[in-house]
Amino acid sequence: MNYEFSERLQKLPPYLFVRIEQMIAEKRKQGVDIIDFGIGDPDLPTPQPIVDTLCQEAGRPGNQNYSSSQGEKSLRDAIAKWYGVRFGVEVDPDTEVCVTLGSKEAIFNISQAFVNCGETIVAPSPGYPVYSGASTLFNEAKCVQVPLQEKKGWLLDVDDCPKGAKMLYANYPNNPTGATCDVAYLKKVQDWCRDNNTIFCYDNAYSEMCFDGYMAPSALQAGKDCIEFGSFSKTFNxxxxRLGYAVGNKDLIAGLKKCKGQIDSGAPIFVQKAGITGLELYKESGKLPEIIQRNMEVYSERRSVLVEGLRKLGLEVVMPKATFYVWAKTGMGSAEFAEKMLDVGVVCTPGTGFGPTVDGFVRFAVTKPVDRIREALTRMEKLF
Ligand SMILES: Cc1ncc(COP(=O)(O)O)c(C=O)c1O
Structure with a gap:
């Protein structure tokens, strides 16, 4: 029997980090000591109060059953309350909030819920690969990748976007560039989407990874003609x-819930209860909880060491105000640069993995301690 992938699946390129993992495994087999700044996966632990809640809740019989695909009422209430404390936005936990299995599935499922075959999805280039990959291709939709430009601070410019698109994805704090935005920008995008009958999907997965006093806004501060995706992944390590949330327009949330109802049965209840403990760490508006602040100080030091080191090596780098990514201009092709780096056991992600328009850039995730960052910079000195 010949087990052939569906035409839809055949159209999908291999997921970016799966390819990079294979290259790393190959090098490790050759005995190379790898310093991996590739995937954005925090090396710091989940805060202890969250782990403690998980341990207590996992043993309780009522928590071992199915949840619901829209999530537990108690977590939806906590997310709604958190939106009030963190962003000053009032949301209805029953109609405007959906718990998700991380934000990745919701970013994918929202297009399943609203985009028809042949319709257009706008995705930034560079951008999180799911927008232009699974979200578009599994739907047999058409993706228009709109270039983000360095001279525009890597902000998606709606004047560059095609009218008549069904859906548009934007993401700030931005992966991979580290760029940030303000509420005025989000209002401009939301107004444009409303005027053009385009569904505004805002990916706010890095909303809590901010430095130097910057606090990322929510798209809902600009209005509720949007759906916003958030995540416990980066905020709480x-x-x-696999825990996230979607918040926003009730019709968009209803579509997401209907889609998810056919696909998943919700995050484990004990994981959701632990998530509540995380959100309850937030006590004051405009301020990160101490435990998150301490994590951000660790990332901040690493970011500074790496940015300054790369600048000394002659690379052009902007000090990011958010995320744990450092986006560097390489002066050569992205893939060529990443391959050279791999020769000295240092992994970074070629910009072209995030979109076709950023050849000449690479992304470093500062998920390694300072001594390993210094070691990587020493190895890189040999290359430049
Ligand atoms: C921009 C962006 N959005 C969403 C996600 C998905 O995160 P998760 O599914 O862990 O919430 C990621 C993960 O790296 C990301 O970079």
Whole structure:
């Protein structure tokens, strides 16, 4: 029997980090000591109060059953309350909030819920690969990748976007560039989407990874003609726990819930209860909880060491105000640069993995301690 992938699946390129993992495994087999700044997976632990709640809740019989695909009422209430404390936005936990299995699935499922075959999805280039990959291709939709430009601060310019698109994805704080935006920008994008009958999907997965006093806004501060995706992954170092949320317009949330109802049965209840503990760490508006602030100080030091080191090597780098990514201009092709780096055991991600328009850039995730960053910079000195 010949087990052939569906035409839809055949159209999908291999997921970026799967390819990079294979290259790393090859090098490790050759005995190379790898310093991996590739995937954006925090090396810091989940805060202890969250782990403690998980341990207590996992043993309770009522928590071992199915949840619901829209999530537990108690977590939806906590997310709604958190939106009030963190962003000053009032949301209805029953109609405007959906718990998700990390934000990745919701970013994919929202297009399943609203985009028809042949319709257009706008995705930034560079951008998180799911927008132009699974979200578009599994739907047999058409993706228009709109270039983000360095001279525009890597902000998606709606004047560059095609009218008549069904859906548009934007993401700030931005992966991979580290760029940030303000509420006025989000209002401009939301107004444009409303005027053009385009669904505004805002990916706010890095909303809490901010430095130097910057606090990322929510798209809902600009209005509710949007759906916003958030995540526990980066905020609380919980990538493996698979917990996120979608908040926004009630019709968009209803579509997401209907889609998810056919696909998943919700995050484990004990994981959701632990998530509530995380959100309850937030006590004051405009301020990160101490435990998150301490994590951000660790990333901040690493960011500074790497940015300054790369600048000394002659690379052009902007000090990011958010995310744990450093986006560097390489002066040569992205893939060529990444391959040279791999020769000295240092992994970074070629910009072209995030979109076709950023050849000449690479992304470093500062998920390694300062001594390893210094070691990587020493190795890189040999290359330049
Ligand atoms: C921009 C962006 N959005 C969404 C995600 C998905 O994160 P998760 O599914 O862990 O919430 C990521 C993960 O790296 C990301 O970079």
């Amino acid at each position: 919980m990538t493996g726990w």
